[in-house]
Amino acid sequence: MSPCAFSWAALNNCYFPRSPPLRFVSEFFKFVSEQCNNYKGNFILWLGPYPKVYFQTPDCTQAILSSTEHIDKSTEYALLDVWLGTGLITSTGQKWHHRRKLLTPAFHYNILETMLEPMQDTTDILVDRLSQELDNSGFDVFPIMKLTTLDIVCETTMGYDLGALKNQNSAYTQAVGIVAEISMKRFMLPWLHYDAIFKRTEMGKTYYRELEVMKKFTLSVIRARRNLLAQRQNAQDTNNDEDQLAGSASKQVIRARRNLLAQRQNAQDTNNDEDQLAGSAKPSRGVLWKRHVDQILKHPLPITRSADITIQDDNNVPLDDDNISLDDDNIPINDDNIPINDDNVQPNDVFHSPDVRCQKVAMMSQKILIAKILKRYVVGSTVKPKNLRLAQNIVLENEGGVILTLKQRCDGRIPWWEMCSISWENPLLTVHVAANMLVPAGCSIFINVFEQHRIPEYFPNPLEFNPDRFLEKFKHPYAYVPFSAGPRNCIGQKVAMMSQKILIAKILRRYVVGSTVKPENLRLTQNIVLENEGGVILTLKQRCEKDSSRESELSMGTESSMDKGSSTDDSL
Ligand code: HEM
Numbered sequence: 001m002s003p004c005a006f007s008w009a010a011l012n013n014c015y016f017p018r019s020p021p022l023r024f025v026s027e028f029f030k031f032v033s034e035q036c037n038n039y040k041g042n043f044i045l046w047l048g049p050y051p052k053v054y055f056q057t058p059d060c061t062q063a064i065l066s067s068t069e070h071i072d073k074s075t076e077y078a079l080l081d082v083w084l085g086t087g088l089i090t091s092t093g094q095k096w097h098h099r100r101k102l103l104t105p106a107f108h109y110n111i112l113e114t115m116l117e118p119m120q121d122t123t124d125i126l127v128d129r130l131s132q133e134l135d136n137s138g139f140d141v142f143p144i145m146k147l148t149t150l151d152i153v154c155e156t157t158m159g160y161d162l163g164a165l166k167n168q169n170s171a172y173t174q175a176v177g178i179v180a181e182i183s184m185k186r187f188m189l190p191w192l193h194y195d196a197i198f199k200r201t202e203m204g205k206t207y208y209r210e211l212e213v214m215k216k217f218t219l220s221v222i223r224a225r226r227n228l229l230a231q232r233q234n235a236q237d238t239n240n241d242e243d244q245l246a247g248s249a250s251k252q253v254i255r256a257r258r259n260l261l262a263q264r265q266n267a268q269d270t271n272n273d274e275d276q277l278a279g280s281a282k283p284s285r286g287v288l289w290k291r292h293v294d295q296i297l298k299h300p301l302p303i304t305r306s307a308d309i310t311i312q313d314d315n316n317v318p319l320d321d322d323n324i325s326l327d328d329d330n331i332p333i334n335d336d337n338i339p340i341n342d343d344n345v346q347p348n349d350v351f352h353s354p355d356v357r358c359q360k361v362a363m364m365s366q367k368i369l370i371a372k373i374l375k376r377y378v379v380g381s382t383v384k385p386k387n388l389r390l391a392q393n394i395v396l397e398n399e400g401g402v403i404l405t406l407k408q409r410c411d412g413r414i415p416w417w418e419m420c421s422i423s424w425e426n427p428l429l430t431v432h433v434a435a436n437m438l439v440p441a442g443c444s445i446f447i448n449v450f451e452q453h454r455i456p457e458y459f460p461n462p463l464e465f466n467p468d469r470f471l472e473k474f475k476h477p478y479a480y481v482p483f484s485a486g487p488r489n490c491i492g493q494k495v496a497m498m499s500q501k502i503l504i505a506k507i508l509r510r511y512v513v514g515s516t517v518k519p520e521n522l523r524l525t526q527n528i529v530l531e532n533e534g535g536v537i538l539t540l541k542q543r544c545e546k547d548s549s550r551e552s553e554l555s556m557g558t559e560s561s562m563d564k565g566s567s568t569d570d571s572l
Helices: 003-010 024-039 058-065 075-084 093-107 109-133 142-158 171-188 202-239 242-248 250-269 274-278 285-298 347-352 358-376 416-423 467-471 493-510 545-549
Strands: 012-015 043-047 050-055 377-381 404-408 431-434 437-439 444-447 511-515 524-527 529-532 537-542
Touching: 024 043, 024 050, 024 524, 050 058, 058 444, 075 171, 075 202, 093 109, 109 142, 109 493, 109 537, 142 171, 142 202, 142 493, 171 202, 171 524, 493 511
Parallel strands: 012 043, 050 444
Antiparallel strands: 043 050, 377 404, 431 437, 511 537, 524 529
């Protein structure tokens, strides 16, 4: 059997036969769920002449998500280009590498800390807003949560107080809803993939109209932000020392700094020189240094550093942003938010630099070097160990040299799955998925996380609300992947988790939450994000003083936190 025939045989085939009725999107979700139950494994769904491969087992998920080679998004994502452009989510290749490296430091813990306050403020507004729904027999929380998310994202990423929640509506969120729904419909109707046809349909016209609303909104936020930053920048230059400010109000400055960086990036994108914003006042030394750091942040891997250190690869070729590959999606940065890796640090040069500012860089580079070496080799020593506490390595040398022994990790054995990958190599069939499965090149692969998270083997009694299951390690490293995994995982997952925790804690502290909709009555639909057709209907009751004093004991799904009259609050 040729590899090709083998691969197709290994996947079950199914065909989506129906013509598109009005509620097409929800029907599609139901249909896919049914196929998942039928096949209990991976399958191919034919949409007209296009095969779509659905994976829902952790092994296959791992094969795709852990790959550094197969990082291209599926062709369906191209339908979002007109909306999202080719930013981090949709881009690929060098562009994606560069953007990912650029943005990763913006999600560092130090930065996340500054997001805490705006998240809490917005959540307080939400909790107040929810009081209007007290003792309501059921209200849809979904639109309210969309506004909350929008406010949080605007405030944390752009430092812009949008106030969508206070104003109770937002043309932007409505437009997002419409555009998302149309995008999903378009995805399922292959003939609408062609712009020339799509633009002439009613759906296409609505799509472009709503897109305009969204674009106007995002531009207005960027402009408002730019104006604010220009004012702040002028004020900073007048003060002539940013560091003084840092001493008196460090938190606000960190926030301002982050916003400034975002703005400078925008300024760079539009060829809007930063100096225009900074005004003509001569900047102080402190400001110059900070700018230098910003510059590094803008170009995490610059060709030269302040001490004229040329960054070169092993063959002495100077490195720039375009020829550096990304190993890690968590790029370490130091306290000044400088992204560091062993490509942009030449340890010896740093050690010899008279500049004390390089100390942190040096420490970081040591850590990285050690980690990288240990990843590849088992290191031993024939002399007694010395560490930095007893012998600082900047001046001390051992006369006999530093004698080490190295062994290749895993004794140089290539794991069996890599062997399989090599032996099955075929120009037509480039994606090696598992030992017995290959997927034809050019096929879209969908990771069906919804179904994968319901596999009893990995999640016993999958529909039971049992937070304790997260206390133990999962059987498979790719069993639980709500934020995807591997190099293209969600860059904002820590932000998302943090805001969810704040939201849930603050809501439960004040209200007893219930739901009138039984899980079996949900009509789930995939509008880019998962939605229920009838909304997310909740009931709220004021939690009494006594209850709220027991907030630390609260956990969702326990009787104390539930309205016994309501069916369940597991749906949260
Ligand atoms: C509960 C909330 C969230 C969930 C469940 C989630 C989930 C995901 C998933 C599954 C992906 C991979 C998509 C793909 O492979 O096509 C992704 C990517 C991404 N997410 Fe999130 N996300 C969440 C919140 C956020 C937030 C708050 C941000 C930004 C502040 C964010 C920014 C991104 C970006 C930029 C990517 C693309 C990363 C890349 O391709 O390098 N996400 N997210």
